[in-house]
Amino acid sequence: MMMKKLALAIVGASTVGLSSIAAAEEFPTSLGTFDVSMTATFATDYIWRGQSQTDGTGAIQGSLDIAHESGVYIGTWASNVDSAAFAGSSVEIDYYVGYAGNITDDIGYDLSWNRYTYPKANELTSDEVIGTLSAYGFTLGTKYAYDPDSKLYTWIGYDYALPQDFGLHFSYGRTDTKDPIDATGSNAKYDDWMVGVSKNFIGLDFLLAYTDTDIKGGTCEAWYGDKDNCNSNVTLSVSKSF
Template sequence: MMKKLAVAVATASTLSFATMTHAEAFDTALGEFDTSMTATLATQYIWRGQSQTDGAGAVQGSLDIAHESGLYIGAWASNVDSEDFGGSSVEFDYYAGYGGAITDDIGYDLQWATYTYPGNSSIDVQEALASLSLYGFVLGAKYAYDPGSALYTYIDYGFDLPWDMGLGLHYGLTDTKDPLDGVSGDEKYGDWAVSIGKTVLGLDLALMYSDTDLDDDCPYTSSDSCDSNFTFSVSKTL
């Protein structure tokens, strides 16, 4: 069950390093449920290689509930740069899905998510996701279908390091079929990231380096260029 919650949180946020080891499980007449709440402080909010806070710090939080059947629901929130989001200064994501394991080394996840921006509903996004995890790799695709359409495919790989540390590798490809309202720029670009994390005194610490292959203006922010970024985060899961 912890793996299902981890999938839910990691899917919702690009910068989600919190572990699910503190999730609470409880029995009900409908079966066993796992719940988890996570709070994160980060030096910025990175989404597909681009800062959503214009380089400023981010305060993020999530609530996830998973059933033993594999069904789960959750919500995630973060501050964003209001100039890039039509006056909205916060993003609320809501998602529901189904995940499971085929073997000890192979699993899957199907999810629907909506990304909302209070104060400017015209840029809210609806998205469907499917991913397959196998032997440390995660292969996935996210399809945004409203407004417009855009496909994001990605591959992640994570493994353990000495001293109870973890290393994560990520590569993603954004293919904007129909540019979203107010968005201009390259229709296709790649992003990649390398992250290292460790739990210290109950806090999940992570450092991530991210970059894109964009040379000119960022298509989703007001930045003049999409430079590489180092992002540090501290998370606590209850």
């Protein structure tokens, strides 16, 4: 489950950050063992699929996850967002439930249902199904948003552990949506990519990441009201797990 969240966090299911690497607390019960983990993240920007969700400003984020030994898990994640771009809402709150497991020691899978909500902007609430397959450091994933609009996001990522608690992270994703997001009303297909270096130090998880997209300035401005939100970004985040 924790490696699943690492892939999602870095590729942009929620954020660029290491909120995935959580130190879980185990609770044996008559229904089996549960793992409970919480993470707090401070980032210089909230990047989602190569795009700033906080208009280039900082983000404070947090998550709470509960996982059963069977592989079933539930969780919630929250972050501040740019209120002007999200119909007056300054907060994003996500909820998810899923099932994760391993086929072998090196091959794992994950399937989850996710809901993204924005208080004060209920019309932006959306639902998404996410599936991933991970093997030997690679992750292949797809996200299908079926409500309220049809969108498909596919990506491939690679994570490589280095000595001294360093890590390298790469991802490349494609968004395919039927929503007309630019002034011409054309369908949007665009790519995003990320290169990052992580480090565990004094009990904190640091990530320095470069992200970018091939979205043109006019499309980005029509979407967010600011063409700079889709420019290349260098983001630093630091996370603490409890």
